[in-house]
Amino acid sequence: MKRRDFIHLSSLGLGALATSGLVAMSNPVTAEQLLEPGIDVAAKKLLADTALNAAKAKGATYTDVRIGRYLQQFLFTREKNVQNITNAESFGVGIRVIANGTWGFSATSDVTPDGIKKCAETAVAIAKANSKLQKEPVELAPVKGQGEVSWKTPIQKNALEVPVKEKIDLLLGVNNAAMDTGAAFVNSSLFMINEQKYFASTDGSYIDQDIHRIWPTFNVTAVNKTSGGFRSRQALSAPMGMGYEYLDGLEKDKAMNPAGFNSYRNSYDMLEDAVNAAKHAQEKLTAKSVTPGKYDLVLDPDHLGLTIHESVGHPLELDRVLGYEANYAGTSFATLDKWRAGDFKYGSDKVNIVADKTQPLSLGNTGYDDEGVKCKEWDLIKNGVLVNYQAIRDQAKIINEPESHGCCFADNWSSVQFQRMPNVSLKPGTEKLSVAEMVKDVEKGIYILGRGSYSIDQQRYNFQFGGQLFYEIKNGEITNMLEDVAYQSNTQEFWNSCSQICDKDDYKFFGSFFDGKGQPSQVSAVSHGSSTTRFDAVNVINTGRNI
Structure with missing residues (x-):
């Protein structure tokens, strides 16, 4: 993660919530590459079975395999400028086993039958090494094998399919609206994540999931030019498990709160909130x-x-x-x-x-x-x-x-x-x-x-x-x-x-x-x-x- 992005996130009040893991083990890609299809479910099942069989052959009594493709697009702006656009993809396999009553885990980005087989064998070797220090064996609560199933976030509009320019225009529009309303400084961001996760285990589950999340946010600052003091107001948005419909008005359901401005539930008017934020930040100066x-x-x-x-x-x-x-x-x-x-x-x-x-x-x-x-x-x-x-x-x-x-x-x-x-x-x-x-x-x-x-x-x-x-x-x-x-x-x-x-x-x-x-x-x-x-x-x- 670039230092300027971290500083920006910190300014939004995230603190320790944003200190790690945002682009862990990820590779930079283009926005178009984020939309490329991953490997199909049948291929994932074959790879998962390779891991399950390899671990069992080495003595594992339980194995689960996670084949994951993690896609991230983060957009950062300040006033009239684009600060950064991050497109990242992470793809690999994590294998967890129990051998000799002890957990072992290994992961690899070599998503081939040979790479996965070696990874599974390594996980078992780690479990057996750990077992020398294990005092009590791991005991798992039973779970029913799900067979071959799938689940997807019920989005209406994939945020990653929306052109980057359209999203940047939104953020810069938010900044302009806040500045036109009296803000001295404003930064805005849009975080979009898509997790394509495939899980398989010796319990008999083969689960394919496609998960989407989105978070639009900003920070607006007003300055007292006489004293040099300042006040800020952050966005009142909530990150959601939704697609871009959260932002483009497909489900508007604003409700006036007792303070006299709109709050938001399952949709978010970022522009309106930025205008209100600029007014609030100025009002704070004399509150x-x-x-x-x-x-x-x-x-x-x-x-x-x-x-x-x-x-x-x-x-x-x-x-x-x-x-x-x-x-x-x-x-x-x-x-x-x-x-x-x-x-x-x-x-x-x-x-x-x-x-x-x-x-x-x-x-x-x-x-x-x-x-x-x-x-x-x-x-x-x-x-x-x-x-x-x-x-x-x-x-x-x-x-x-x-x-x-x-x-x-x-x-x-x-x-x-x-x-x-x-x-x-x-x-x-x-x-x-x-x-x-x-x-x-x-x-x-x-x-x-x-x-x-x-x-x-x-x-x-x-x-x-x-x-x-x-x-x-x-x-x-x-x-x-x-x-x-x-x-x-x-x-x-x-x-x-x-x-x-x-x-x-x-x-x-x-x-x-x-x-x-x-x-x-x-x-x-x-x-x-x-x-x-x-x-x-x-x-x-x-x-x-x-x-």
């Missing part, structure tokens, strides 16, 4: 600085999603709970004793949080995970009580699950698959409730939109979150814009302060396109759905910045 204290918070889904991600998604990853994983996000306060007790109040009775890799249009939407397990929905928190974690095949027995949850993932054929966060979402309220109706009951509060800076401890317990936009709520009415807002709490206290959740008509996604985990690090894409939600008497601090 009132918040008075610290206790406030009722009304949190929009494009803000609350990050809080869900950090305070629910990561701490309920079973490998973190067990202490097997601590990279990027630490371990977890939500230890097994709390789950075993059966009455640990993670949140109020209104809090129902589910894991689900089948949600349509979400980043995590797929038919099968990278262990060939059919994806599904399951409860994590039910009526406020911790009831489950996120587990894959070799973890399921630890929490007495009869099967994997189907949340195993690798970001590339060259990476070994491991437990990754599925979509983790707060279920909407069951009673009819709009945002306007929710706000009417708030006497002293703050309405927060968009993701901002955040900090959370290594147990995923004590935290602080900022945002993009803040509006004071007085006696049931949204009044002036605020600045310098951040709220502090701990996970259990925060979720137990949840008092109201809007109904399904307000439900929408927040997304993380580059969520980091592991060492060597990998990235994955995950959505978090919610409706606007109220939290009572939360501690708000003044971050102390000056214009």
